[in-house]
Amino acid sequence: MADQTFPIPGTPDASLSRGAALLEQLHSWVVTVDHKKLGILYIVYAIVFLLVAGVEALAIRIQLAIPHNHFLSPELYNEFFTMHGTTMVFLVGMTFIFGFGNYLVPLMIGARDMAFPRLNAFSFWMTAFGGLLLYFSFVGGFGLYGMGAAPDVSWWAYAPLTAKAFSPGHNTDYWALSLIVTGFGTLGAAINTLATAFSMRCRGMTLLRMPLFVWLMVVTSGLTLIVITPLTAAQVMLIIDRYLGGHFFDTQAGGSATVWMHFFWIFGHPEVYVLILPAFGIASEVIPVFSRKAIFGYPAMVAASVGIAFVSLSVWAHHMFTIGMTSVGNAFFALSTMMVGIPTGIKIFNWVATMWGGKIRFATPMLFCTAFVFQFLLAGLTGIMLAVAPWNWQLHNSYFVIAHFHYTLTGSFVFCIFAGIYYWYPKITGRMLSEKLGKWHFWLFFLGFHITFDTMHFLGIIGMPRSIYTYEPDRGWNTLNMIVSAGGFLQGIAVLIFAWNLFDSYFNGSIAGNDPWDAWTLEWSTPSPPPDYNFAEDPVVRSRRPLWDLKHPNDPDWKYEP
Amino acid sequence: MSTIPIFADENWRLPSRGRVAMLSLIIGETAIFTIFVVAYVYYIGASKYGPTPQILDVPWFNTVCLLSSSIAIVFAERAIERGRIRAFGACWALTMLLGIVFLAGTAIEWKRLIYTDGLSIRTNLFGTTFYSLVGLHATHVVVGLFMLSLVMIFTLLGRVEQRHTERIQVLSLYWHFVDAVWVVVFTVVYIVGK
Numbered sequence: 002m003a004d005q006t007f008p009i010p011g012t013p014d015a016s017l018s019r020g021a022a023l024l025e026q027l028h029s030w031v032v033t034v035d036h037k038k039l040g041i042l043y044i045v046y047a048i049v050f051l052l053v054a055g056v057e058a059l060a061i062r063i064q065l066a067i068p069h070n071h072f073l074s075p076e077l078y079n080e081f082f083t084m085h086g087t088t089m090v091f092l093v094g095m096t097f098i099f100g101f102g103n104y105l106v107p108l109m110i111g112a113r114d115m116a117f118p119r120l121n122a123f124s125f126w127m128t129a130f131g132g133l134l135l136y137f138s139f140v141g142g143f144g145l146y147g148m149g150a151a152p153d154v155s156w157w158a159y160a161p162l163t164a165k166a167f168s169p170g171h172n173t174d175y176w177a178l179s180l181i182v183t184g185f186g187t188l189g190a191a192i193n194t195l196a197t198a199f200s201m202r203c204r205g206m207t208l209l210r211m212p213l214f215v216w217l218m219v220v221t222s223g224l225t226l227i228v229i230t231p232l233t234a235a236q237v238m239l240i241i242d243r244y245l246g247g248h249f250f251d252t253q254a255g256g257s258a259t260v261w262m263h264f265f266w267i268f269g270h271p272e273v274y275v276l277i278l279p280a281f282g283i284a285s286e287v288i289p290v291f292s293r294k295a296i297f298g299y300p301a302m303v304a305a306s307v308g309i310a311f312v313s314l315s316v317w318a319h320h321m322f323t324i325g326m327t328s329v330g331n332a333f334f335a336l337s338t339m340m341v342g343i344p345t346g347i348k349i350f351n352w353v354a355t356m357w358g359g360k361i362r363f364a365t366p367m368l369f370c371t372a373f374v375f376q377f378l379l380a381g382l383t384g385i386m387l388a389v390a391p392w393n394w395q396l397h398n399s400y401f402v403i404a405h406f407h408y409t410l411t412g413s414f415v416f417c418i419f420a421g422i423y424y425w426y427p428k429i430t431g432r433m434l435s436e437k438l439g440k441w442h443f444w445l446f447f448l449g450f451h452i453t454f455d456t457m458h459f460l461g462i463i464g465m466p467r468s469i470y471t472y473e474p475d476r477g478w479n480t481l482n483m484i485v486s487a488g489g490f491l492q493g494i495a496v497l498i499f500a501w502n503l504f505d506s507y508f509n510g511s512i513a514g515n516d517p518w519d520a521w522t523l524e525w526s527t528p529s530p531p532p533d534y535n536f537a538e539d540p541v542v543r544s545r546r547p548l549w550d551l552k553h554p555n556d557p558d559w560k561y562e563p
Numbered sequence: 564m565s566t567i568p569i570f571a572d573e574n575w576r577l578p579s580r581g582r583v584a585m586l587s588l589i590i591g592e593t594a595i596f597t598i599f600v601v602a603y604v605y606y607i608g609a610s611k612y613g614p615t616p617q618i619l620d621v622p623w624f625n626t627v628c629l630l631s632s633s634i635a636i637v638f639a640e641r642a643i644e645r646g647r648i649r650a651f652g653a654c655w656a657l658t659m660l661l662g663i664v665f666l667a668g669t670a671i672e673w674k675r676l677i678y679t680d681g682l683s684i685r686t687n688l689f690g691t692t693f694y695s696l697v698g699l700h701a702t703h704v705v706v707g708l709f710m711l712s713l714v715m716i717f718t719l720l721g722r723v724e725q726r727h728t729e730r731i732q733v734l735s736l737y738w739h740f741v742d743a744v745w746v747v748v749f750t751v752v753y754i755v756g757k
Contacts, residue, residue, distance in 0.1 A: 116580040116583075116584065117580070117584065188588075188591055191587070191591075192584050192587040192588055192591070193584070195583055195584070195587045196580040196581075196583045196584040196587065197580075199577065199578050199580075199583045200577045200578050200579065200580035200583055201577070201580065202577060204575045205575070222587075223587075223590075226587055226590045226591040226594065227590060227591065227593075227594045228594070229591075230591045230592070230594040230595045230598075231594055231595070231597075231598045233595060234594075234595045234598035234599055235598065237695075238599075238602065238695065241684065241691065241695060242691075245684050245685060246684065246685030247684055247685060247691035247695070248685075248687065248688045248691045249602065249688075249691055249692070249695075251688075254610070254611055254687060254688055255606070255609040255610050255611045255687075255688045256606070256609075256688055256691075257605070257606075257609075260602065260605060264598060264602075267598075
């Protein structure tokens with residue numbers, strides 16, 4: 002072959018010394034525009050911040066384990082729950098989904114890279130430096146009065162607490178600025194994902210043959226476009242208020258604190274769907290492969306995803322029932338919130354129907370996905386309870402709410418992310434993760450999750466409010482709080498096992514081969530890890546399961562698909 | 564039975580990635596403007612003290628300039644589609660000129676508001692919402708003009724050819740968006756809000 006006489010770009014020069022080779026390697030990661038490397042960077046970045054925000058959560062739980070505790074100072078406690086929330090949503094959740102999206106979307110649609118590789122790198126580094134800016138506040142946030150360091154206004158940052166008079170110093174500005182910066186990164190990633198999915202598909206990959214993960218990344222990116230931008234707009238207003246003396250949220254000059262709440266939750270509620278939809282995508286890839294059946298009701302799954310995105314845009318004020326809306330407003334937001342249950346119900350039925358009668362293999366990814374289906378159902382049920390306005394008045398800002406959204410974000414989102422990592426790690430590194438450690442990880446995390454968050458529901462019902470520094474011993478919350486904290490540590494141990502598994506299997510895992518799970522989507526047709534160019538030849542697709550067609554030439558899917 | 568061809572479809576066509584990306588960006592930008600417009604409308608008449616929106620003069624001339632720049636850029640698009648680079652350059656320059664006139668008009672308006680009427684962004688709620696919304700739009704005009712000037716420089720250097728038609732058209736989409744947003748901002752600020 003003629004091309005063998007040329008050095009292949011990206012291969013380290015063999016003549017380099019060890020140090021120089023390492024430097025070369027590091028340099029290649031910094032300047033890379035390859036979607037696979039950027040995807041890995043996103044995911045590693047998310048895992049690092051998952052550990053950081055996890056430590057913050059554990060510190061919060063130590064503080065709350067016994068009454069009148071002084072493990073954290075009150076100021077640091079406020080900073081920790083603010084940073085825990087902000088980190089988990091923006092630096093862990095968003096980076097995980099765009100990490101998976103980056104790595105998998107081009108591979109799944111048979112493309113060689115994203116539509117705009119340099120925009121892709123730009124988006125990642127914006128996100129990365131936004132996160133560093135947020136955490137720099139721990140050392141650099143001392144303001145005019147030397148007060149506080151990290152942001153301490155909670156992740157929703159309600160006005161007028163964020164006004165200059167009540168939050169002096171620069172910590173709130175770090176919060177606003179870093180979210181604007183990561184917001185631009187996210188916007189770039191979303192635009193790139195949409196352009197890739199619409200314009201880079203290989204021959205025959207019609208929209209209704211795209212894998213469901215790609216579909217859900219499309220829906221999530223479209224939703225990102227219209228929900229991250231209102232947050233950016235609101236942050237700009239906040240900065241105008243704080244630095245230019247504006248009056249957007251200044252109640253003394255006629256501004257309104259409620260407007261901030263509306264703007265924040267117009268972003269904040271669809272944001273949880275932005276996070277959970279790609280998690281649905283991961284479940285929709287894993288469950289069929291491990292049930293040995295094609296996904297049940299593919300068009301209904303696509304329609305339900307788009308439906309969830311639409312409905313999610315009209316539910317935001319269910320976070321605000323206690324501000325005293327009109328009964329028409331209450332009724333509208335209660336009903337629209339309950340409507341989310343219809344498309345999500347369709348999805349749950351379809352996953353169960355996919356498993357029904359299948360030859361289920363309970364490998365670690367499937368364990369996480371199975372737990373996800375049931376936990377997500379419970380999360381949805383408490384969500385519908387909270388959508389009932391009078392019930393919400395009773396439980397607003399209680400631990401019941403905390404339990405509900407941790408059921409969606411931990412019990413559903415994080416479980417699917419773990420499933421995704423166990424499922425695609427062999428593709429990304431070429432080695433299998435240890436099944437034994439994986440099972441330990443799953444069962445410990447599963448137990449810890451239920452000990453913590455099931456118990457939180459009861460704490461909420463007997464009246465414990467969220468965001469409190471400590472509590473009196475005679476409230477009857479002592480035992481339950483101790484149980485919640487103990488469960489938290491069980492989850493912490495499970496995540497450490499997971500981190501060790503990631504590290505150890507990279508060197509000692511068994512070799513994966515192209516297709517260790519006997520799966521059906523295009524990414525499994527290339528070597529593991531995939532070469533820089535992904536596919537030696539542009540693939541041609543005739544059905545939703547191109548690898549099934551290749552493996553079963555006598556019984557291909559395209560004979561049956563419409 | 565099956566209508567799917569055995570061999571790859573020779574007519575496999577995909578939408579242009581530039582267009583998809585620009586339309587996505589426009590959707591995102593629309594959401595940003597929506598938030599600022601909602602804030603403006605919600606706070607109409609909410610200021611506790613003056614000056615009030617009655618001090619505004621309706622910028623008809625500015626508006627005509629900006630909207631006609633959209634027509635000029637359409638002629639530029641058509642010219643490059645047919646490979647007439649000189650006509651393209653002329654229309655492109657006219658577009659930029661109209662955009663610059665619009666910005667200058669805004670600058671003159673703001674100078675009068677600040678120095679004669681004493682309205683700054685911190686004076687009252689009207690000042691905050693007015694300068695934010697009109698300023699957000701003006702920022703987009705500046706970004707648009709920067710992009711247009713890059714193309715202008717390449718045109719003068721003789722580097723723009725017929726094969727760049729699609730890129731030019733994608734950029735024009737952005738300019739059309741900036742003009743369309745002005746129709747909304749103009750209506751809200753100078754007609755409804757006054």
